[in-house]
Amino acid sequence: xxxxxxxxxxxxxxxxxxxxxxxxxxxxxxxxxxxxxxxxxxxxxxxxxxxxxxxxxxxxxxxxxxxxxxxxxxxxxxxxxxxxxxxxxxxxxxxxxxxxxxxxxxxxxxxxxxxxxxxxxxxxxxxxxxxxxxxxxxxxxxxxxxxxxxxxxxxxxxxxxxxxxxxxxxxxxxxxxxxxxxxxxxxxxxxxxxxxxxxxxxxxxxxxxxxxxxxxxxxxxxxxxxxxxxxxxxxxxxxxxxxxxxxxxxxxxxxxxxxxxxxxxxxxxxxxxxxxxxxxxxxxxxxxxxxxxxxxxxxxxxxxxxxxxxxxxxxxxxxxxxxxxxxxxxxxxxxxxxxxxxxxxxxxxxxxxxxxxxxxxxxxxxxxxxxxxxxxxxxxxxxxxxxxxxxxxxxxxxxxxxxxxxxxxxxxxxxxxxxxxxxxxxxxxxxxxxxxxxxxxxxxxxxxxxxxxxxxxxxxxxxxxxxxxxxxxxxxxxxxxxxxxxxxxxxxxxxxxxxxxxxxxxxxxxxxxxxxxxxxxxxxxxxxxxxxxxxxxxxxxxxxxxxxxxxxxxxxx
Amino acid sequence: xxxxxxxxxxxxxxxxxxxxxxxxxxxxxxxxxxxxxxxxxxxxxxxxxxxxxxxxxxxxxxxxxxxxxxxxxxxxxxxxxxxxxxxxxxxxxxxxxxx
Amino acid sequence: xxxxxxxxxxxxxxxxxxxxxxxxxxxxxxxxxxxxxxxxxxxxxxxxxxxxxxxxxxxxxxxxxxxxxxxxxxxxxxxxxxxxxxxxxxxxxxxxxxxxxxxxxxxxxxxxxxxxxxx
Numbered sequence: 001x002x003x004x005x006x007x008x009x010x011x012x013x014x015x016x017x018x019x020x021x022x023x024x025x026x027x028x029x030x031x032x033x034x035x036x037x038x039x040x041x042x043x044x045x046x047x048x049x050x051x052x053x054x055x056x057x058x059x060x061x062x063x064x065x066x067x068x069x070x071x072x073x074x075x076x077x078x079x080x081x082x083x084x085x086x087x088x089x090x091x092x093x094x095x096x097x098x099x100x101x102x103x104x105x106x107x108x109x110x111x112x113x114x115x116x117x118x119x120x121x122x123x124x125x126x127x128x129x130x131x132x133x134x135x136x137x138x139x140x141x142x143x144x145x146x147x148x149x150x151x152x153x154x155x156x157x158x159x160x161x162x163x164x165x166x167x168x169x170x171x172x173x174x175x176x177x178x179x180x181x182x183x184x185x186x187x188x189x190x191x192x193x194x195x196x197x198x199x200x201x202x203x204x205x206x207x208x209x210x211x212x213x214x215x216x217x218x219x220x221x222x223x224x225x226x227x228x229x230x231x232x233x234x235x236x237x238x239x240x241x242x243x244x245x246x247x248x249x250x251x252x253x254x255x256x257x258x259x260x261x262x263x264x265x266x267x268x269x270x271x272x273x274x275x276x277x278x279x280x281x282x283x284x285x286x287x288x289x290x291x292x293x294x295x296x297x298x299x300x301x302x303x304x305x306x307x308x309x310x311x312x313x314x315x316x317x318x319x320x321x322x323x324x325x326x327x328x329x330x331x332x333x334x335x336x337x338x339x340x341x342x343x344x345x346x347x348x349x350x351x352x353x354x355x356x357x358x359x360x361x362x363x364x365x366x367x368x369x370x371x372x373x374x375x376x377x378x379x380x381x382x383x384x385x386x387x388x389x390x391x392x393x394x395x396x397x398x399x400x401x402x403x404x405x406x407x408x409x410x411x412x413x414x415x416x417x418x419x420x421x422x423x424x425x426x427x428x429x430x431x432x433x434x435x436x437x438x439x440x441x442x443x444x445x446x447x448x449x450x451x452x453x454x455x456x457x458x459x460x461x462x463x464x465x466x467x468x469x470x471x472x473x474x475x476x477x478x479x480x481x482x483x484x485x486x487x488x489x490x491x492x493x494x495x496x497x498x499x500x501x502x503x504x505x506x507x508x509x510x511x512x513x514x515x516x517x518x519x520x521x522x523x524x525x526x527x528x529x530x531x532x533x534x535x536x537x538x539x540x541x542x543x544x545x546x547x548x549x550x551x552x553x554x555x556x557x
Numbered sequence: 558x559x560x561x562x563x564x565x566x567x568x569x570x571x572x573x574x575x576x577x578x579x580x581x582x583x584x585x586x587x588x589x590x591x592x593x594x595x596x597x598x599x600x601x602x603x604x605x606x607x608x609x610x611x612x613x614x615x616x617x618x619x620x621x622x623x624x625x626x627x628x629x630x631x632x633x634x635x636x637x638x639x640x641x642x643x644x645x646x647x648x649x650x651x652x653x654x655x656x
Numbered sequence: 657x658x659x660x661x662x663x664x665x666x667x668x669x670x671x672x673x674x675x676x677x678x679x680x681x682x683x684x685x686x687x688x689x690x691x692x693x694x695x696x697x698x699x700x701x702x703x704x705x706x707x708x709x710x711x712x713x714x715x716x717x718x719x720x721x722x723x724x725x726x727x728x729x730x731x732x733x734x735x736x737x738x739x740x741x742x743x744x745x746x747x748x749x750x751x752x753x754x755x756x757x758x759x760x761x762x763x764x765x766x767x768x769x770x771x772x773x774x775x
Contacts, residue, residue, distance in 0.1 A: 023740065025747035044761050051761075051768035146641050186617050193624045197631045204635055211642055215651045218639045221632055222587055222648070226578050229594035232621060233571055236601035236614075240564070243609040245617065270609060306654045619732055626729035630722045637718050 029093040032085060032100045035076045035108055036181075040174040042069025046167030055160070062166040063123045069170060070116045073177075077109045090556040096246050096255075097187045099333070102552030103398060104181035107329040110406050111322050115173040117413050117530055118318035120523040122165055127420055127518045128207065128427075134159030138312045138420065139205045140213075147210040162205055168198040169318065176322050180329020183337075185235040185245040185256075185287070188330060192231065192294070195326065196224050199319055206312040208427030216310025223303045224293070231290025237283030243270045247338045248557045257557070261341040284339055288346065291334065294327035297387060298357040301380045305368075308376035313428060316372060317416030320379050321409035328386055328405055332398060335390065337555050343393055350391050351483060358384030358490035366497045371419055371430045374497070375412070378456050381494050382408055388487050389471030392478035399553035400470035403546055407455070407463035407538050414531020415452040417524050421445055422515050429515035432501065437510030442517040446505045448532055453502055455535045457495040463538035470546060563604040570597035584636045584646040588629075595625045716774060723766060730759050 030037065042065060049061050080100065083089065090101035098104075125135040139162040142155035175195025182188040204217030239245050242259040249255035254264030260280065293300040308316045339346060361381030368374040386408075389401040422429050422438065422445070429435070439446035455462035468491065472484045520528075538545055570593060577590030599618045606614025640646040737744060737752050766772060 021743055022745060023743045023748075025745060044758060047761050047765050051765040144638060146638075186620060190620055190624060193628065197627055200631055200635060204638060212653045214635070214639045214642060215653050217635045218584060218648070218651055221635050222578070222584065222591070225588070225591045225628055225632065226575075226594075229571075229574070229591055229598065232595060232598040233601065235617075236567075236598045236605065239602065239614060239617070240605040240608070243605075243611060243613075245613060267610075309654050616736075619736070622732055623729050626725050630726050633718055633722050637715065641715070 026095045028095070029100075032080060032093045033098060035073045035080070035112070036098075036174055036177045038069060038073040038076055039112070039170055039177060042066065042072075043167045043170035043174060045069075046170060050164055050167060058163040059123075059125075059161060062163045063119070066119045066166045066170060067116065070112050070119065070173070074109060074112045074116070077105055077112065081105050081109075086552050087554070090554070092183050092248070092556060096249065097184055098178065098181050099183040099247075099556050100181070101556035102554050103329060103332065103402065106402050106549065106552040107180040107325055107405070108177045110325050110409065111173060111176050114318065114322045114325065114409050114413060115169060117410070117527045118314060118322070119166065119169060120527045121314035121317060121413070121417050121420065122169060124314070124420070124521055124524045126521040127423065127524070132157050132159060134161075136207060137161060138207055138314050139165050140207050140210060143201075143205050147214075165202060165205060165315075168202055171195075172198040172202070172318075173322070176326035179326040180333060182330060182333070183247045185238060185247075188334075189228070189232055189235055192228060192290070192330075195323070196228065196294075199315075199323070200224065202315045202319075203307060203311040205315075206310070209310070212310040213312065214310075216307045219310075220303055220307040227290050227293035227300065230286045230293075234283045234286025234288075234290065237279045238287065239283075241276065241279035241283060243267075247333070256338050257341065260339070280342070281345065284342060284346065285349075287334065288331070288349075291327055291331045292353065294323060295331065295383050295386075296324070296380050297353050297383045298360045298380065299353075301357070301361070301383075304380055305373045305376040308379070309370060309372045309430070313372065313416050313420045316375075317413045320375070320416065321412045324379065324383065324386075325405045325409055328390070328401060332390060332401060333555060336393065336398065337557060340393065347391060347393070350387060351480070354384050354387035354391060354483060355486050356384075357381070357387060358487055359493075362490040362493040362497075365494060368497075369432050371432055371435065371501075372416075374432070374501070375415055375419075378494065378498075379412065381490060382456070384490065385468060385471055385487060388475040388480065388483050391480055391483065392471075392474040394474060394478050395550070395553050396470075396474040396477060398555070399546065399549040400467075400474040402549040402553060403470050403538075403542070404467035406545065406549075407467040407534070410531050410534035411452050411455045411463060414528050414535070415449065415456070417527045417531065418445060418449045418452065420524065421518050421520060423518050424513075424515040432504070434511065434515050435501070436504050436508040437514065438517075439506035440510050441514065445517050448528055450502045450505065451532055451535055453498040455539065457498040458491050459495070461536075461539045463535045463542070466538055466542035466546070470542075560604050560607055563600060567597045567601035567604065570594075570600065582647045582649055584639065584648050587648060588632050588636065592625060592629065595621055595628075719771065723771060727759065727763070 046062055046065050046069075049065060050058065053061055080086070085091075085100050086102040086105045090099075092098070093100050122139075123137065125137045128136045128138070130136075136159075141158075141160040141162070142152060143162055145152035145155055172195045175191045175193070175198075178187060178191035179195060182191055200217055200221040203220050204214050206213030235245065238256060242254070242256040244253075244255060244259070246253075246255040248257045249264075251258065251263055251265055254266075258264040259266070259270075289300065293303075296304045308320065311319065335343075335346065335350075358381055361377050361379075361384055365374055365377035365381065368377055382404075386401055386404055389397050389404060391397070392400075419430065420428060422435065424434065439450075451462070455464035458464040458468040468487075472487055475487070476484045574590045574592075574594035574597060577593065578587050581587050581590060599621050602614040602618045602621070604614075606612060606618075636646060639651075643650055733755060734752065737748055741748055741752075
């Protein structure tokens with residue numbers, strides 16, 4: 001064969017490939033993945049709208065696109081659940097990459113509803129005073145302009161708004177929806193980044209106190225990237241141990257779970273590496289570490305207060321609620337599906353993490369003087385309570401955590417929405433001393449905030465009580481009684497500072513230069529109203545939702 | 558050559574990156590150290606892929622590269638806005654929020 | 657070995673042409689230096705002055721670098737597909753088109769919002 005013929009055959013061998021060499025096309029169940037696809041598709045449409053619509057019409061277009069997309073995604077989730085994908089027809093879609101089962105659909109539905117409420121608070125433009133004849137929202141006129149520079153003045157005068165926040169929100173939601181459903185470690189990592197990167201950007205976009213907002217974004221970004229690098233190295237080690245990144249599989253094509261519990265047929269190369277427990281232990285620990293960072297558990301909580309304080313308050317509310325839902329979903333699936341064979345190794349560690357998280361979250365919150373930081377530490381303490389439910393390793397553990405997440409997230413959204421209302425000349429008045437006497441000046445707002453705080457504290461007849469009761473019950477049934485005792489003590493400490501804020505709002509004299517309460521548009525009002533309704537309904541009649549979470553509480557394997 | 562040496566190298570690079578994140582002050586350099594950690598992960602993935610004789614690890618390395626690129630873009634954007642408003646990229650200057 | 661001979665020959669031809677052109681140009685061409693010719697070559701734009709005190713240069717470079725990185729690395733997914741696109745069949749083609757389409761959406765955003773304008 002001449003040299004040219006060889007080269008030619010190199011280039012054209014493609015055409016000569018026999019049909020037997022075809023790579024089998026993967027089977028993707030688009031209908032079952034439709035909720036995620038709808039959200040990500042809507043986000044893409046949002047980017048296009050941002051590119052091609054005139055500036056004037058972008059705000060309403062983006063709001064419409066976002067709300068329609070999220071509503072469609074929620075309808076798709078309900079349709080899937082009605083078709084039995086949450087229970088009897090639960091299975092693993094997309095060639096083992098994504099699970100469609102009860103916990104996944106339940107958490108996806110929760111995340112979509114959170115995002116819908118958050119989109120309302122994102123779109124609020126009645127709170128800030130009208131600037132140069134333009135109503136403005138909580139986001140910077142131009143994110144790239146240096147704070148206080150002529151460029152920024154120009155952007156503000158021209159009435160620019162960063163309507164990109166809506167597509168960013170949707171991209172984050174898309175990632176969060178895949179995160180608890182991810183059924184292999186690669187999907188887990190990619191979806192983690194898909195929801196983290198938009199959140200880093202959203203943090204940097206506050207209209208007021210921009211330096212603080214940018215600082216929060218830098219901190220969140222550097223620490224978040226650091227933690228995801230740990231997660232990735234953990235994934236590498238688990239891959240080295242098991243030779244696969246799939247969570248589950250069959251005996252012939254084993255997932256990590258099968259390799260760990262020894263029911264897999266191992267190739268000789270694999271038998272060599274599975275003998276090495278160091279890979280499994282270190283890898284598992286690093287992956288859990290990455291997830292605990294996102295959850296905000298002690299000792300990986302240092303970013304939480306700064307980021308919550310610096311980020312624009314609607315973003316903080318969304319982040320606090322939705323990130324926690326997504327990350328706890330992923331943590332549950334990892335611990336219950338992949339590592340149940342390892343539970344004698346991880347349970348003691350998670351015990352310790354849960355205890356320090358509850359205790360440190362509650363104690364440090366007592367010393368806080370800023371509302372947003374206070375809520376940040378309270379979210380850390382709540383992560384600890386949730387971990388108590390995770391430790392149970394039982395169906396009631398899963399369902400109690402699912403229920404707690406719903407209760408916690410809507411209360412959190414409502415709480416941060418109230419924070420956006422209390423304002424003075426510098427924007428939001430977040431210092432606690434300024435909230436003194438708020439109950440005298442605007443009893444309704446103070447009363448609503450008090451309801452949220454009582455729910456955080458876990459007072460009976462609120463959602464927080466039902467949630468706490470469920471997780472502590474699950475933990476106690478699983479034999480973690482000391483943990484429950486410490487949890488109850490931590491709740492009592494936490495209740496102290498929540499009630500201190502309530503006392504301050506209602507029983508101290510208002511300051512003469514105190515903040516005013518802005519009258520919100522129906523957008524924020526409905527976000528707050530949803531928070532109140534969820535708090536009371538889940539508090540007074542939790543059983544229906546507990547049953548729902550119980551039915552949804554089985555992971556597909 | 559024994560492929561396990563590549564794993565030692567990956568662990569070493571990862572440790573250097575992690576140590577760099579903890580001790581360096583400049584946000585850009587901290588960020589470069591994070592990227593070093595991601596690349597160490599890639600080396601580990603590719604080595605394990607070779608050890609196991611399956612291609613999963615190499616595919617994951619592709620995904621890691623793309624994710625790292627997206628992270629670079631978002632990170633640079635955030636760090637540059639931070640730098641422009643303070644004329645410093647030192648993480649020690651990020652001290653507006655303290656207890 | 658035989659299979660790689662054309663590549664070696666092509667490499668040799670390329671190197672030969674390059675060496676020949678550079679030597680011929682330096683022997684025969686006129687040498688009239690001016691300031692612009694002596695400056696460092698930076699993609700045809702005004703070279704940046706040496707940074708004083710550790711490296712500051714216009715923000716535009718960052719923007720361009722960021723855009724370049726993102727679009728450059730996305731292409732990594734095209735390589736495995738390009739190597740075996742025939743074996744992947746129509747499914748692979750459609751998926752890849754969808755992928756390229758989403759990259760184009762980002763491109764359209766950058767283009768419409770002025771990310772590609774230098775000034």
